[in-house]
Amino acid sequence: MTMTTPDVLGRARDLFEPAARQAVASLFSDLRLAAEYHFGWVDADGRPTPGGGKGIRPALAVLGAEAAGGSAADGVPVAVAVELIHNFSLLHDDIIDDDRERRHRPTVWALFGVGDAIIAGDALQTLAFEVLLAEPGPRRVDAARRLGRATQDMITGQAMDMAFDGRDLVSLRECEEMEGYKTGALLAYSVGTGAVLAGADSPTVTSLERYGHHLGLAFQAVDDVLGIWGDPEVTGKPAGNDLRERKKSVPVAIAMDGGGVAATRLVELFAADVTDAGVTEAAALLQAAGAREATIELARGHLGTALDALAAVDLVASAQLELEELARFVVERQH
Amino acid sequence: MTMTTPDVLGRARDLFEPAARQAVASLFSDLRLAAEYHFGWVDADGRPTPGGGKGIRPALAVLGAEAAGGSAADGVPVAVAVELIHNFSLLHDDIIDDDRERRHRPTVWALFGVGDAIIAGDALQTLAFEVLLAEPGPRRVDAARRLGRATQDMITGQAMDMAFDGRDLVSLRECEEMEGYKTGALLAYSVGTGAVLAGADSPTVTSLERYGHHLGLAFQAVDDVLGIWGDPEVTGKPAGNDLRERKKSVPVAIAMDGGGVAATRLVELFAADVTDAGVTEAAALLQAAGAREATIELARGHLGTALDALAAVDLVASAQLELEELARFVVERQH
Numbered sequence: 297m298t299m300t301t302p303d304v305l306g307r308a309r310d311l312f313e314p315a316a317r318q319a320v321a322s323l324f325s326d327l328r329l330a331a332e333y334h335f336g337w338v339d340a341d342g343r344p345t346p347g348g349g350k351g352i353r354p355a356l357a358v359l360g361a362e363a364a365g366g367s368a369a370d371g372v373p374v375a376v377a378v379e380l381i382h383n384f385s386l387l388h389d390d391i392i393d394d395d396r397e398r399r400h401r402p403t404v405w406a407l408f409g410v411g412d413a414i415i416a417g418d419a420l421q422t423l424a425f426e427v428l429l430a431e432p433g434p435r436r437v438d439a440a441r442r443l444g445r446a447t448q449d450m451i452t453g454q455a456m457d458m459a460f461d462g463r464d465l466v467s468l469r470e471c472e473e474m475e476g477y478k479t480g481a482l483l484a485y486s487v488g489t490g491a492v493l494a495g496a497d498s499p500t501v502t503s504l505e506r507y508g509h510h511l512g513l514a515f516q517a518v519d520d521v522l523g524i525w526g527d528p529e530v531t532g533k534p535a536g537n538d539l540r541e542r543k544k545s546v547p548v549a550i551a552m553d554g555g556g557v558a559a560t561r562l563v564e565l566f567a568a569d570v571t572d573a574g575v576t577e578a579a580a581l582l583q584a585a586g587a588r589e590a591t592i593e594l595a596r597g598h599l600g601t602a603l604d605a606l607a608a609v610d611l612v613a614s615a616q617l618e619l620e621e622l623a624r625f626v627v628e629r630q631h
Numbered sequence: 632m633t634m635t636t637p638d639v640l641g642r643a644r645d646l647f648e649p650a651a652r653q654a655v656a657s658l659f660s661d662l663r664l665a666a667e668y669h670f671g672w673v674d675a676d677g678r679p680t681p682g683g684g685k686g687i688r689p690a691l692a693v694l695g696a697e698a699a700g701g702s703a704a705d706g707v708p709v710a711v712a713v714e715l716i717h718n719f720s721l722l723h724d725d726i727i728d729d730d731r732e733r734r735h736r737p738t739v740w741a742l743f744g745v746g747d748a749i750i751a752g753d754a755l756q757t758l759a760f761e762v763l764l765a766e767p768g769p770r771r772v773d774a775a776r777r778l779g780r781a782t783q784d785m786i787t788g789q790a791m792d793m794a795f796d797g798r799d800l801v802s803l804r805e806c807e808e809m810e811g812y813k814t815g816a817l818l819a820y821s822v823g824t825g826a827v828l829a830g831a832d833s834p835t836v837t838s839l840e841r842y843g844h845h846l847g848l849a850f851q852a853v854d855d856v857l858g859i860w861g862d863p864e865v866t867g868k869p870a871g872n873d874l875r876e877r878k879k880s881v882p883v884a885i886a887m888d889g890g891g892v893a894a895t896r897l898v899e900l901f902a903a904d905v906t907d908a909g910v911t912e913a914a915a916l917l918q919a920a921g922a923r924e925a926t927i928e929l930a931r932g933h934l935g936t937a938l939d940a941l942a943a944v945d946l947v948a949s950a951q952l953e954l955e956e957l958a959r960f961v962v963e964r965q966h
Contacts, residue, residue, distance in 0.1 A: 388753060414723050426783065
């Protein structure tokens with residue numbers, strides 16, 4: 297199933313990108329080049345290129361502000377901060393996962409070296425706090441405090457994910473706990489703290505965070521399906537990439553929870569050397585065990601919970617509609 | 632020349648360490664183990680060990696607060712935050728510099744792996760902002776905002792240092808600019824923002840920062856002398872370690888600025904493969920060119936500027952004396 301890209305993604309990018317570019321331009325030259333290349337704004341020599349990511353987090357920040365009765369511009373500092381944090385984590389994760397390509401281009405560490413990728417990521421992390429604290433006021437301070445919590449949660453999720461690599465079995469419960477930290481925390485932050493900047497009350501922020509958390513779990517479940525069965529042309533990664541990297545993703549955890557012959561064989565395949573035949577067999581095994589369908593169902597369940605969270609509080613109707621549309625888009629991406 | 636360790640180092644550690652341990656204990660288990668090991672509080676299995684760093688930054692934070700008329704405890708949040716930032720940078724620098732040992736123990740990346748060292752560093756960086764923003768109030772917010780600036784400066788210094796690796800020649804001016812960012816910024820932050828937490832006025836903060844900046848340059852010059860001529864038993868690194876790593880340190884920059892036969896030969900040695908004979912020759916060349924003495928003189932000059940900065944404002948006398956003593960200790964360490 298293919299859906300039209302929601303308007304809010306372009307609208308948020310038009311607001312967010314000039315502010316993000318201005319923030320990144322304040323970095324020391326070498327750090328700036330690595331960061332601008334990573335964002336897809338320039339090539340390896342610093343020449344402008346078209347491109348950039350999907351921008352779901354900036355869109356959430358802008359909609360969070362609007363949903364709470366503010367303007368889109370109110371959410372922009374959170375949009376910039378969260379995108380800086382997200383991209384610092386990508387810079388470091390690409391080193392940790394030994395990933396040489398992202399969005400059909402060499403990763404920063406593969407192009408500029410591990411050291412440059414480490415410090416460019418460090419610089420983006422600090423810059424996120426600088427952006428929020430550049431202006432005074434209790435809302436900005438609250439946003440910075442919340443950013444600390446959300447970033448620490450994201451790092452915890454990454455640590456949990458790395459710990460999974462050393463284990464034979466991971467349950468769905470453990471996998472979703474990890475994803476809640478690794479992906480959910482930053483999505484919850486984006487939409488909830490976008491609303492904080494617009495002066496939202498505590499129940500509104502909590503409901504929006506609940507929406508963001510479950511959207512994150514839905515997003516990740518869909519990503520896990522695409523990571524195994526996605527079209528390499530679309531994902532920018534080889535077919536079965538997550539299986540090649542022995543990732544304990546949601547479909548794998550579901551099949552392992554299911555036990556029986558499929559789980560036993562899957563553990564064997566994950567313990568053996570990676571081969572094309574092994575990847576193909578594992579994908580077929582997961583499909584036969586119903587793990588692909590179960591993961592899509594799981595994503596739809598989180599979508600429902602996310603939409604319910606929106607309905608639980610009084611939001612500006614137009615923004616609520618766009619939040620609903622964005623959530624459906626995330627879940628119904630090509631799979 | 633050997634000096635007695637100033638009392639303030641032990642006094643600051645007694646205040647700082649319980650607070651730092653409490654902050655680090657909030658991290659996810661794997662991150663916590665890597666961090667506590669790095670701090671020298673536990674061994675690789677998590678068993679308590681005696682040890683820990685010199686703690687110059689915490690001492691500066693505590694003295695900054697006292698110099699501005701506050702209590703030592705007022706400076707502790709800055710002491711904790713700055714030590715978290717300093718140690719995040721050490722975790723990452725050890726990867727970048729391929730250093731396998733620190734304080735006579737394996738570095739975190741060498742023991743736990745590069746990925747664990749990257750995310751443990753990331754977690755400490757975030758934790759520093761969390762510690763400052765954990766309590767409200769304009770002084771804490773100002774301290775967090777200043778931390779962003781100082782951390783970004785430190786990362787800029789690291790980027791400059793890495794850029795030096797790809798060059799034949801580095802001037803003393805460039806070398807000191809880099810060190811001002813890499814080391815000076817965080818020392819200036821420690822003492823100046825310790826005073827901010829005690830409610831210091833702007834001229835006092837500026838003067839203390841000037842003291843910290845020049846103390847940083849003095850500290851680094853002495854470190855550069857020890858990095859070439861220091862006793863391996865004391866430094867915990869092999870003799871001539873900085874020359875082995877082709878570090879464009881202050882003595883090297885001074886000799887390169889001097890030109891002539893010594894500079895030409897030094898550039899040759901830095902371009903060639905590293906050998907024991909080459910390291911010995913480079914050290915002798917630097918000594919003969921007067922670079923060792925000139926670096927010690929430079930450190931003493933910065934010490935003088937630092938002490939003048941203290942004298943320019945009205946500080947609590949006992950704290951001023953301890954700041955003076957700490958500065959002299961830093962410069963007159965074994966060399």
